[in-house]
Amino acid sequence: MNIVLITGSAGLIGSESVSFFADKFDLVVGIDNNLRQYFFGAESSTEWNRSRLADTHSNYRHYSADIRNIDELSPIFEEYKSDIKLVVHTAAQPSHDWAAREPFTDFSVNANGTLNMLELTRQNCPEAVFIFTSTNKVYGDNPNYLPLIETETRWEIAEDHIYYKNGIDENLSIDHTKHSLFGASKVAADVLVQEYGRYFGMKTGVFRGGCLTGPNHSGAQLHGFLSYLMKCAITGNHYTIFGYKGKQVRDNIHSFDLVNMFWHFYQNPRAGEVYNAGGGRYANCSMLEAIKICEEISGNKMDYSYSETNRIGDHIWYVSDLSKFINHYPSWYWTYDLTATLAQIHDSMLLRMAH
Template sequence: MKILVTGGAGFVGSHVSEYYAKKGDEVIALDNLSRASLLGTDIKSIDYNWNYLKENYDNITLVKEDIRNVNALEEYARDVDAIIHTAAQTAVTSSVVDPRADFEVNALGTFNVIEAARKSKSNPCVVYCSTNKVYGDNANNIKVIETDTRYAFDDGRYRNGLSETFQTDLCEHTPYGASKFTGDVYVQDYSERGEIDAAVFRMSCIYGTRQLGVEDQGWVAWFTIATVLGKPIKIYGDGKQVRDVLYVTDLV
């Protein structure tokens, strides 16, 4: 197969690229290498995954390109079997500071991806990395109980988490949640109307190797990095918040 991975130098995207490359497929890892500047960190971190893929896999073609460039996207999607769309502006904090950039990458960029898939002669299927943020603060309306170390949902219906039918609107979102949800709904619509074959993953917290986490995004990695480097870890709230975590290769 031939696979186009948007955000291919990112954490999830580099693992997706590696997975298909190991199977012997041909991979195009497309990334504009913006993670460092989006999150205000040093440039070396994003180079790391890019160089890792370059040094280890002959069957991965690295393309420095932007999903906002419609023409380029259509060209790279021309003859692929699948597009795994992981590229995004990923931090809630950055989305509040610059909502336009967030919208242009997450909402319009996702629209560009599905349009490229729709126009492609090879009819690629699309997998979209969405987020649990699409549920906004509706989750905060579920009653919780406080134990010594953590909060837990009081209502037994949610003990194993929220279902994908959980309400997504009539609540407060963030610009990041809204832009990712826009992409989510568009992918669903194109799929429902039979324009493309697609799937949406509403991921919670993904963790694993080569996650170059910072305080604003990728907290499992950030806790690890801060601990190893002796940097302080700031606790927001009372530290009893609970998140689901999933190992990146299990997600892939």
């Protein structure tokens, strides 16, 4: 039997992975205990998504285990052992603002939870491919020291700075920079996944995401940029822009496109490899530009205000350079541009609200 094990299976990337791999594996084993509700409140509960997956995919089996507790994880690995061919580890505490509230919780989920998953994989199914969703926050605020220019609606890399014309690649230093505690816990996990590949020879891949998005995101103010923005556009709830004149730039990758990157890696894996994974030059926007698109799609004028106080360690401009991944896997390319992604988020959100 071929099994894929997915942590954070009711979250954005986890649930996309369940749907993507359901017809490619005999069994999809999901692990998710809805910690997102604890992090961000009842409106961010992923229970609706867990129920949707169970109703949609007959070969989906769910476990409400806590990745911090190896005694809860061990029986799952022992049950399936070498039948597990792929592990997709997406479970995380994902907000750098929230991490400062409970540093122990943040680190235990992001770092210790990842170590638990790696070691249980090594002990039970060492030949499995292990994929980890890291973050661009491992680079800290180093991107803010790149030569940037201000335009009418966004910050942008200076035209004469040729090296970064396609975005930020994997060679940017992760040292001597302010990460936020979230960024630091993800660095620890990121390096662990690399080390299990390089030291133990396991087939591990690290994907440093930009803004990950899609219709199955339970967006909140502290996490889920486009999803939460569209929610405010639909409901009329107030939205606050934090710093940088609203011109801070993010690249946005649809959850399907990211999971498709995982699929390409799985078919031809490497040991301890690292890839930047975002919308790149194909799909990126500033806060002001995103608000405009949300208004156009929803037909509503957004209620928003501006605060001069930016979030600590927040990026002014971040666009991922995916040249390395595309060079390794040339048959992969983006499917969803920014407008298509936001339109899908809008329609999916309206449908959920109607029910």
